[in-house]
Amino acid sequence: MFEGLSDKLERSFKILKGHGHITEINVAETLKEVRKALLDADVSYKIAKEFTNVVKEKALGEKILTSVSPGQLMVKIVHDELATLMGSETAELNIKGTPAIILIAGLQGSGKTTFSAKLANFLKSKKGRNPLLVAGDVYRPAAIEQLKVLGEQVGVKVYTEEENKNPVKIAENAIKHAREYGHNVVIIDTAGRLAVDEEMMNEIAAIKNAVNPQETLFVVDSMTGQDAVNTAKAFNERLDYEGVVLTKLDGDTRGGAALTIKSVVDKPIKFVGIGEKMDAIDVFHPSRMADRILGMGDIVSLVEKAQEQFDAEEARKLQKKIAKNQFNFNDFLNQIKQIKKMGNVKDLMGMIPGMGKALKNMDIDDDAFKGIEAIIYSMTMEERENPKVLNGSRRRRIARGSGSDIQEVNQLIKQFSETQKMMKAISGGKGKNLMKAMANMRGMGKR
16 A cells, blocks of 8 residues: 555655755755655645645744754654645544435546445444445446346345336435435445536435535545546535545555545545455545555454454463463364454554565565464364474374475474464563564565
8 A cells, every 4th residue: 555655755854864964955856855755656746845835834843853854853843744744644434323424426447335334334343233224226237237236245134126216216215215224324335437527416415415424525536646636526516525445545546536535525535445345445544544554453443353353251261271382283273263353464564663674675474374373273282272282193193184395384383382482471471572473464465
């Protein structure tokens, strides 16, 4: 995510490295590179220039503490201004109402239907709501079928009237249905076009006027860059929506849309889509995104994702086993399952401060643990619970059963043994070994 922008900003800050103090000359050199980095990320020239002017004014007006280098100060100022550019504060979703009504708008292909289902899943699993999805795209039969399939995946009811070609009536009837059957949130998926046109705008405006939603969300493909910003502006002029959703932020995006939409339309980014899975949706936090752009990781989001999978009783049992040096391959399998539930492995590791750069050229996908799991599943229950019995003949059998080389089996067992020791040390309060343990775990995932 934003790798190109992150690299270029990092290079620009190196200009100040070794300088004892900030001057107009070295600030100008640094900000020239910052501006180029923003332009390459598809930020408009006007916004890039305004951004660097603000940073320059603040940098030259700052008194540097003896403990802070000019480079560190510049990173801090750029970080704060990036967060401001993207909205400063996290924008909450308004789901007050009986039911709360959320209208989804955007061009065809932007990911509206998928996002609608992801939002329903988010509200159901994390907010304890009982949402109803509404198929309001009366022109594309595949959209109705797609919403049905996605609704079934996330366990959310989908309201359809496949013979009715009036989206306003469908939306009104769906709200009546929601009240009757106890749904406290209604999410209305609407039709899009390949480009902004009057007919589409009139239709979505008519639906909004009829149902008076608490939230109208504009969904846009972040990979379209400044086109996304221009489309956001056109929709906002007609709909005056409450927030923006950026989809495909995990793709080959340069970041221009995320950085500039807020300043152009003065509406917050509320959610970002970061993958195909139904839980691949994140609330947008401007400050955390600035952290990630500047290579600082996002440890808060990582902890939040971990807490979602956290089972206090299981954690207590595991802590006892670690303290007694009884952590085994069954426990390790369970930990792998928890990690996989948290999301894309490379994205998760990129949230650890300092890891983003190290992972830049590494190919880590959702199957990163597949080989490890195959080896462990080829073990007997006794071998998983007591790895000390894994002699040469057992290892050869496991290698054959898992389609692995004997060297891979040996490497996994060796690394597992080292990880056991590290985890025991950490449980005893020796936190300085934490990064060693994490590095060891990362090595186990490189298969």
